[in-house]
Amino acid sequence: MTVQSFTDSKVTYETTEHNCTCGDWQFRGSKTGKDCKHMVALKRGLAQEIAKVERFLAIKAHVERVEIERRENASCYLRMMASPW
Numbered sequence: 001m002t003v004q005s006f007t008d009s010k011v012t013y014e015t016t017e018h019n020c021t022c023g024d025w026q027f028r029g030s031k032t033g034k035d036c037k038h039m040v041a042l043k044r045g046l047a048q049e050i051a052k053v054e055r056f057l058a059i060k061a062h063v064e065r066v067e068i069e070r071r072e073n074a075s076c077y078l079r080m081m082a083s084p085w
């Protein structure tokens with residue numbers, strides 16, 4: 001099945017229980033036999049759930065960044081108003 005990359009929603013991998021097209025499996029897992037995270041997720045039926053959580057965390061991080069910028073702008077205006085000029 002096609003699994004969306006956990007870190008980049010534009011990237012997808014073809015994942016089966018025994019194979020995956022991601023770099024982790026191609027360069028490490030296929031030699032060591034250790035499942036990559038996509039195969040683990042596929043086997044647990046969690047791939048879509050994890051993708052959803054990753055997107056939520058990305059949105060949350062964005063919202064927090066905007067909030068910090070807003071606070072910095074507000075304190076900048078306060079300084080301007082407090083200035084004698």
Ligand SMILES: [Zn+2]
Pocket residue numbers: 013015020021022023024025036037038039
């Ligand atoms: Zn993989």
